[in-house]
Amino acid sequence: MSLDFNSPEFEVIRDEKKCIQCQVCVRQCSNKVHLYDEEDNVVRADDIKCVNCHRCVVLCPTKALVMKKYPLEFKENANWTAAALKEIYKQSQTGGVLLSSMGNPKPFPIYWDKMLLNASQVTNPSIDPLREPMETKVMIGRKPEKLEFDAKGKLVTNVPPQVELSIPIMFSAMSYGSISRNAHESLARAATELGICYNTGEGGLNRDFYKYGKNTIVQVASGRFGVHKEYLNAGAAIEIKIGQGAKPGIGGHLPGKKVGEDVSATRMIPVGSDAISPAPHHDIYSIEDLRQLIFSLKEVTDYKKPVFVKIAAVHNSAAIASGIVRAGADAIVIDGFRGGTGAAPTRVRDNVGIPIELALAAIDQRLREEEIRNEVSLIIAGSIRNSADIVKAVALGADAVYIGSAAVIALGCHLCRSCSTGKCNWGIATQEPELVKRLNPDIMYRRLVNLVSAWNHEIQELLGGMGINAIDSLRGNRLMLRGIDLNEKELEILGIKYAGE
């Protein structure tokens, strides 16, 4: 075997004066970075194994640990960066495709940060959400073109099924398998308490979680893992996953070592077998096939569940979205290129897809031009980082958002982006019982409730400031946005004016 050219990413710095050799770090690190040297009574570190997840930092009772970027420098080169070199070292050593976890980390523009919100001054009053009603409830589902009433003024139209969300936020699809049972339970319980929904992802739904069905979106993806009649009827809505923002155009892969007894039963696959989702649905090779799947799912659920269709934000999203509406979907989910993932080929994650802000603006506008925007709900995903991002998304035209990365961060994720190793020290992206039990759903679901409640307060404050007391009146209300540091074309696509205009 040739030399290993890889160098550590991080340096573990231990303050020897503070360290009491308690070895918490040794026991906590699933990557085996820390080693206790009995002879010298010191704890040492193997830097190269460190993924910088901060588990040991947080748990160290004397706060003796700090991780720093490994100080080793390469000779400066603007083209051949250290990252570029390291990737080549890795690939030339293994012959493999580079894998990454979580969303695109590259310095592409973040349009949320280039849009500013309005507030009322003098000509109309701002509204104080602590004193006045402030509504953030949304109804997700298909809407008829109009309502009809009989001669006596009684409603005759039957509105198709809707999912009621008390706050326009849902937890993104993360399968049981890619994340742990305890993480799933935390999401399900938080969604139930908040009056929102979480999403099963493509891994099926564990029997024990059927009781959270009213707050569950059940996903149907290309692998059809865990999909059966009871499953489809267990949730509040069904989501057909065509694509994912982190890896548009490709399928998924859950390594066999993550498929234990429970995951196996839930996914309906043998223990230890790789769960491979094909890149396309093999019964959907075009839009008319999508229509058939939508209606098969509606048939099996007696037309009582809305069917969402999720696609990745790609160049032609607007036209695709229009097709999806016409194919009969009740809601469209668009996932931007910053959306998280348990594992994706690095090249796909970092180079395929477009920013969610631009995709959302283009789709909302296109559906309006085709006079069909009001018929469906538009849900976006792909790196919503805070409540202001949500408010801006709604102003651009979204009905609701999915949060995935933010939700796992609330559960302790430190974005070390090593989910694919299955050794998540926080008990989130792992199936190892010793690690899973570190995440206590009784405590962790509260953090999710706290996060979403806090964001809801902030959304209400921002709405009130704009003189709006129902989020409905913000949807597509692009006059509430102004651009900063954007060019003409960007403003045109976003459909907003420049600050000062």
Next chain:
Amino acid sequence: MLKEGELRIPSGCAISGIIDKEGKRFNGDEIIKSIALMHDRSNGLGGGFAAYGIYPQYKDFYALHIFYDNLSIKMKTEDFISKHFDIESAGNIPTKSVPGVRNKPLIWRYFVHPRNYMVKEGFVDEAEFTSRYVIKINTEYKGAYVFSSGKNMGTFKGVGYPEDIGKFFMLNTYEGYMWTAHGRFPTNTPGWWGGAHPFTMLDWSVIHNGEISSYDANRRFVEMYGYKCTLQTDTEVITYLFDMLVRKHNVPMEKAIKVVAAPLWDDIERESKEVQNELKSIRSVYASALINGPFSIILGFEKGMIALNDRIKLRSLIAAEKGSRTYVASEESAIRIICDNPHKIWSPQGGEPVIALLEGEQK
């Protein structure tokens, strides 16, 4: 400086309305007196009136009131009108010189009927045909602006204080069963006559006090259905919302009110299952037609008038009744000055409409 329609101008206002529910007609003196009392709520940059029942001799014709910037656009527009409509009568609207009313455009009036064969060819009804061509003139004929297009009703408006505009148009010479008036306090306006209120579409007229914060959500919603918001004013979009809901979608007026001033979700939860289902359906399907932010509006149409506040009452609105008449205004004093001892006077709750219709008409 940009003209109204090329930018959005916030403005505050005064509003007043009178209807005689028995249909007895009276001249414009009273409404002028009422709106004049609220002089300080306007700033001289816009005033206007809508009068219903004023053209009984032409009641079957659409009365188009048009502002022209110059003669050449007038000729072009008339050419267009005569291609699509039979013109029963045409002439300029009589005015008299009043200090404080300046820069008047050419102001013309036409009583017209859509050409039958064109209506048939277009597979639409007369009302839809007329509204489409009014929108066409207003969007495509720069310098021409149709500011009134209903039957047996008319709008009179301009740049100035409303009482001066009323005298300018000699409203004491018209008799109608219903009058509404508007005094405007725009924060910034180049003073364009078309930008004054009321805003009308067919026999709908809307006068409005407030600045709605849902404007762009409402605008982008109605624009999906063939409307074009050329003025970027609240009244324009409110008019289109009602026109769409009531005329195009046949939503009963009382339900249309639930659309624009929707009951709160918490209140809906307390209703019976049936009412809940209806209100939830209304809020789901017409979520983008909810009007948000402070407003008080008076909506005039053939059958009568409806006054409405936003659902948390962020603008003043008072109503009164005496005999066969109903009065509404921004201030109580504006009612009392023309109506001694009303037998009932009240301040309507947020979202609770005052509906005053001609006798025999249904909500």
